[in-house]
Amino acid sequence: MLRINTLSSVIRRYSIRSIPFTKEDLKGDDKYKDLNDHYSDLFTSEETQVSSKSKENSLSDDIAEINAELNELYGVESPIEVQNVEQREQKPQEFPIKEQDIHHDIQQDIQQDTQPIPTLKKESLLDKIKSNTPKIFISKSNNPFLNLAMEDYIFQNTPVTNPFKAQRLIFYTNTPCVVIGKSQNPWRETNLPYLNSVGIPVLRRNSGGGTVVHDLGNVNYSFINSKESFSRTFFGSVIVKAVNKRYGFEKLAQNERGDIIMALDKKKISGSAFKVTRGKSYHHGTMLLNSDLANLKQALNKRQRTGIMEFECRSVDSVPSPVDNLGLPNHDFIEVVSKAFQKMYETPVEIVEVDEFHNEEILKIAENLKDWKWRFGSTGSFKLKLNHQESGTLIEFHVEKGILKDFKTNKESDFEFLREQLTRGLELKFKSDEFVRFIKGDLYEWIGNQIDGTH
Amino acid sequence: MFSRSLLRSSSATSRLMLNNTLKLSFRYQSSLIGKFNKESLINTYSKGPIDLRFTEDHEYVAAHPDQTAFIGITKYASDAIGDVTFVELPEIGDKIDQGDVIGSIESVKSSNDIFAPISGEVIAINEQLNDNAPLVNSDPLGDGWIVQVKVEDAEQLKELQNEQEYEESLKQDA
Numbered sequence: 001m002l003r004i005n006t007l008s009s010v011i012r013r014y015s016i017r018s019i020p021f022t023k024e025d026l027k028g029d030d031k032y033k034d035l036n037d038h039y040s041d042l043f044t045s046e047e048t049q050v051s052s053k054s055k056e057n058s059l060s061d062d063i064a065e066i067n068a069e070l071n072e073l074y075g076v077e078s079p080i081e082v083q084n085v086e087q088r089e090q091k092p093q094e095f096p097i098k099e100q101d102i103h104h105d106i107q108q109d110i111q112q113d114t115q116p117i118p119t120l121k122k123e124s125l126l127d128k129i130k131s132n133t134p135k136i137f138i139s140k141s142n143n144p145f146l147n148l149a150m151e152d153y154i155f156q157n158t159p160v161t162n163p164f165k166a167q168r169l170i171f172y173t174n175t176p177c178v179v180i181g182k183s184q185n186p187w188r189e190t191n192l193p194y195l196n197s198v199g200i201p202v203l204r205r206n207s208g209g210g211t212v213v214h215d216l217g218n219v220n221y222s223f224i225n226s227k228e229s230f231s232r233t234f235f236g237s238v239i240v241k242a243v244n245k246r247y248g249f250e251k252l253a254q255n256e257r258g259d260i261i262m263a264l265d266k267k268k269i270s271g272s273a274f275k276v277t278r279g280k281s282y283h284h285g286t287m288l289l290n291s292d293l294a295n296l297k298q299a300l301n302k303r304q305r306t307g308i309m310e311f312e313c314r315s316v317d318s319v320p321s322p323v324d325n326l327g328l329p330n331h332d333f334i335e336v337v338s339k340a341f342q343k344m345y346e347t348p349v350e351i352v353e354v355d356e357f358h359n360e361e362i363l364k365i366a367e368n369l370k371d372w373k374w375r376f377g378s379t380g381s382f383k384l385k386l387n388h389q390e391s392g393t394l395i396e397f398h399v400e401k402g403i404l405k406d407f408k409t410n411k412e413s414d415f416e417f418l419r420e421q422l423t424r425g426l427e428l429k430f431k432s433d434e435f436v437r438f439i440k441g442d443l444y445e446w447i448g449n450q451i452d453g454t455h
Numbered sequence: 456m457f458s459r460s461l462l463r464s465s466s467a468t469s470r471l472m473l474n475n476t477l478k479l480s481f482r483y484q485s486s487l488i489g490k491f492n493k494e495s496l497i498n499t500y501s502k503g504p505i506d507l508r509f510t511e512d513h514e515y516v517a518a519h520p521d522q523t524a525f526i527g528i529t530k531y532a533s534d535a536i537g538d539v540t541f542v543e544l545p546e547i548g549d550k551i552d553q554g555d556v557i558g559s560i561e562s563v564k565s566s567n568d569i570f571a572p573i574s575g576e577v578i579a580i581n582e583q584l585n586d587n588a589p590l591v592n593s594d595p596l597g598d599g600w601i602v603q604v605k606v607e608d609a610e611q612l613k614e615l616q617n618e619q620e621y622e623e624s625l626k627q628d629a
Contacts, residue, residue: 182559182566183541208541209564232563274565276536277556278512314585316541316561380541380585 489530492597
């Protein structure tokens with residue numbers, strides 16, 4: 001537990017440094033104030049305070065501290081993850097994943113492989129997205145809201161022609177976050193009390209499927225193609241072939257569902273989801289390379305709820321699978337898959353670094369993505385039954401669009417104030433900081449802890 | 456709204472990637488449109504006659520004499536998308552414009568947009584789908600209808616394909 005928290009706080013500190021988009025950058029631009037405040041809020045509070053405090057001490061002190069903790073806990077010296085971190089710290093030019101380098105490497109490789117890439121200097125991001133040739137986009141941001149917004153923006157603006165020529169491959173890496181499928185219930189699919197306690201946000205995406213966890217050791221890919229060419233398995237097979245070629249043996253395989261798995265022990269290393277709309281479609285997925293799997297497990301842990309907590313809802317279920325890391329460095333994976341993508345087309349494939357996150361449209365999409373009404377409020381109606389065994393209290397909450405509509409309990413007297421609020425027509429979000437204070441006695445705390453721990 | 460390519464095998468799609476014009480044949484023993492369920496509300500709602508129309512997005516519109524119409528997806532589309540797990544419905548009272556995204560159907564990790572085939576106002580949604588989303592697969596032209604709308608412009612209906620035209624377009628693609 002100590003180890004997880006400490007390591008993830010280190011990851012968070014990195015991520016703060018790599019967010020290219022800070023409140024300071026846009027100072028004086030009122031238009032973006034709310035959004036920026038949100039991002040600041042999201043990544044500040046405790047984490048940033050820690051970050052600024054430790055800025056001068058440099059990260060090496062933290063690492064020494066972690067090593068000491070690990071020694072104490074496991075009797076090991078400088079485990080690999082920490083060694084890597086240390087090396088990176090000592091050689092700042094190699095850290096973090098330097099998108100410029102990736103860009104450079106891939107461009108070089110491609111230039112070696114094929115014709116030179118046309119240099120289109122004055123094109124805006126939108127011009128590039130609207131151009132009718134295959135392209136690769138690599139995000140320079142690690143902010144999950146901005147990256148999901150960028151992906152949507154690219155998808156929306158990709159031109160549809162017959163035949164379709166604007167295939168897109170997008171890569172982005174996010175700071176720790178949990179991403180649920182479009183038709184899922186975040187209360188049921190994620191461990192909200194844990195996520196809130198460590199400051200990991202929950203996002204809802206536009207594609208279907210189940211819940212995934214992102215962090216800096218995970219690379220997200222997104223393959224946009226025509227609706228006619230939509231396939232749940234095609235791009236996975238491209239990745240499997242490319243990675244296997246790189247390793248020189250069958251490291252990866254696809255299972256019958258099209259998921260990418262380790263060939264040897266069948267553990268899943270990539271979660272996929274899809275979107276199909278008029279004329280176009282995408283297949284996007286996670287790729288676990290060097291992710292914090294303990295955090296992943298904890299984020300999705302439904303807290304041994306049997307007998308205590310029960311959901312009645314019709315939203316889409318996640319299918320839990322044993323997972324593993326591929327172990328390839330992020331930039332190697334991006335390079336390997338980019339080359340494979342590039343080889344699928346006869347025309348040269350430009351690689352575009354995306355750093356235009358001040359784009360009004362992207363910010364608008366990001367704003368919607370962070371809206372509580374979308375993330376939580378668009379959940380289909382559900383009932384949550386809680387059983388506090390010690391006091392023999394049973395309670396059943398009825399939630400519609402994220403709003404507490406009604407409840408039933410065998411201890412009505414403890415809940416009379418809450419009943420009063422609902423009778424008065426008060427709109428209470430199903431967040432413990434919104435309503436558990438209306439519950440009498442000690443029970444409020446237990447209920448708050450079960451729901452999300454925000455009270 | 457959905458294409459037959461959803462059913463392609465992965466090796467077929469790899470080939471397809473390099474040659475977008477390649478089409479795989481698609482064999483149907485029964486009607487491509489599916490069976491119009493006469494027992495269901497989309498038929499029994501009025502005494503008729505019903506004007507049944509289709510779109511290129513593989514949706515149908517079953518219009519009744521009172522200028523209301525039931526909208527759903529065809530058997531062809533529901534077979535193509537696979538097992539439906541969730542249907543996102545619009546709300547009663549929503550004004551919809553032809554071509555708008557009015558909801559989505561989730562099947563096997565894919566979210567598939569539903570488009571408004573005509574303009575109008577949503578007057579009913581198929582609440583049964585909340586509890587039984589697979590009705591879209593088992594009875595698309597029947598109990599698996601999605602919304603009922605008040606038709607705004609009857610001319611829009613006439614511009615949609617009739618049964619023969621739709622069936623013909625599917626055969627041509629096949």
